[in-house]
Amino acid sequence: MSDFTSNFWSIYVTVITIVSILACLLLLWFSGKAKAMTAEDNTTGHVWDGDLREMNNPLPRWWAYLFVITVIFAFVYLALYPGLGTYKGTLGWTSLGQHEKEVDKGNAEVAPLYAKFEAMTPEELIKDTQAMAIGDRLFMNNCAQCHASDARGTKGIPNLTDGDWLHGGTPELIKTTLTQGRMGNMPPMAAAVGSSSDVKNLAQYVLSLSGSPHDSVQAALGKEKFVACAACHGANGKGNQALGAPNLTDDIWLHGYGEAAIISMINNGKVNQMPAQAEKLTEGQIHVLTSYVLSLSNKGVSAQ
């Protein structure tokens, strides 16, 4: 154990533990031996308030034996389990080990269920109410912290219920996103674009791509500057799912809407990360979760 920098505390705790247990035994021994009785009438002889006296009735013997048994228990326990300083106990028990055992047990219990799910396609799973209920719980425990309980995300975190996908919305691609995570990287482009008025013009052009209100003169000026962006977002601004570059022609604004927000993105860029779930979740869980996310976007699209 690395809890202590020296052995001192370990020895200190061990000694105190053993000494107090032995002291309890000694106390029991002596109080069993000691004759506190002083008077003939089985009292201790003390008198309070004129007539209040203390009887000296012994403990029943079985009760004292019970006490001895607890002491024996204590030693057996301390030999088997950790308790004496850094001594690990002969059974080698740890709370971490116990936790892992519980997790394994839980996984083993649901293994047949997941085996069944893994044999099904995502399209089939979407129709399976049990799988969707499990998916809902997995989502609430692992995804809702960022994507929100209704999966609609918030600024900087994608909405999963629309039909728009940064990295692609096929079951395979969603599964890859979940398993490996994603890194979204928009580099700062100010240097490549030019002066601040160039940046402003470019922002107006980007607004025009989605048909948002914009200044058409400035947008026209900004259009030629878009070459710098086209490498990722494509010449027509339709984005590129292989790079995770967003489509700029729809009205979905992940990092904020309006000139100021676009300028800030051009100037500063942004690195956005979706963490990989492979370590936290099993393959079966990711499979169910993929189908659940798919069901969310289906629902969202059909509702539109």
Place this chain on the structure above:
Amino acid sequence: MVSLYAARKDIYPRSVSGFFSRWRWAMVILTQLVFYGLPWLEWGQRQAVLFDLGDRRFYIFGLVLYPQDFIYLTGLLVISALGLFLFTAVAGRLWCGYTCPQTVYTEMFLWIEKQMEGDRSARMRRDGQLWSMDKFLRKGGKHVAWLLLAMWTGFTFVGYFTPIKELGLAFVQLNMGSWEIFWSIFYGFATYGNAGFMREQVCLHMCPYARFQSAMFDKDTLIVTYDAERGEPRGARSRKTDPATLNLGACIDCTLCVQVCPTGIDIRDGLQYECIGCGACADVCDTVMDKMGYARGLVKYSTENAMNQHWTKSQTLRHVLRPRILIYTSILLGVVVAMVVSLALRTPFKVDVVRDRGVMARVVGKGDIENLYRLQLMNATESMQTYKISTTGLPGLTLTTPDTVEVASTESHWVTVRLVAPFGSAEPGSHVIYFDVEAIGTTDKVSEKSSFIVPR
């Protein structure tokens, strides 16, 4: 180690009959009819009284309680404590002598012992003898009977937590769960040990109530007392002689009162903490007095004041109604009424509002503000319910998720709820809002407070 403390002295309580012991048996029968009987009652499709720990639902006849209803358990405990205070102030250890499980099971075990081994003197004689076939059969039979009763008790106990009929079936098929087996046996052995072997030792050494009862006693508390003025000097005499001529009191020193005492004390030494107020000594002494042709009540329920001031029965009883008793009674009644009223007015569903863990607020559409919530709807009825959710607190605040939710019987269900406030309808900051949930088709309504956040 062998010298450690005293070995327990065996106590062989002699069986009694009489007024108080009839009361005790009445209480034994009443409490055990309830205990052994209740789990077998049915209510609709389920066991009438069932504490389903696994699903965390507690069914008491028509009532479905959630862990959130634990306040009622608190109420029940407060009522029990106040009841104990009240009974103790009125008549000492009434609870101990008549209804305490320790007393009740000991009484039943003693009855079995008497059927198998005979009464006190027979038992004492047999215990002094060497082992014989007869002794072995009688003792063995007693333990078999004890164990059967104890195991039935353990089984019944578990039957409050697992449907008892299924449990019975599982038992017959040797298919009980390991925890069910453990608790049946644990509770069964606890009964066997406590009522068969520990008996008065539980009252003397283990029960905390024995230690603080004196705080609730006063000079007007009814206790089992020996009328020393009338009884002393004690002594044996023939029934024909007049005690006055012998200069003797009413006590014939037959020691029957000591023989019947389950805690093995001599009530003639005055009130002792060991006395559980069972009245056995009063019953047996009354039979002695009857035989002698003396007035009853040499050992009786009386109060310290009544003894000292020679009050009559009615005078004594009049002093029962003293301020302390009236205060206990009124508080007790108050709590009972509050409990009953609040149970009767209880809304049969609950709502918990939790703000979304990820999203504070977000801007949607043309600058409208959206907040997200998770609502837990807990249906405490035994039928499917539909709940309608609405919200108040801000002008123009609307729900954009479905406003009706179906929740199955006794189930709890989480729903995600989205609220939208139109652009500019509220200042930046946090606003108090309310979710109003109503069960469609009933008048039951719950209003839960939460907050709506408008970002800067």
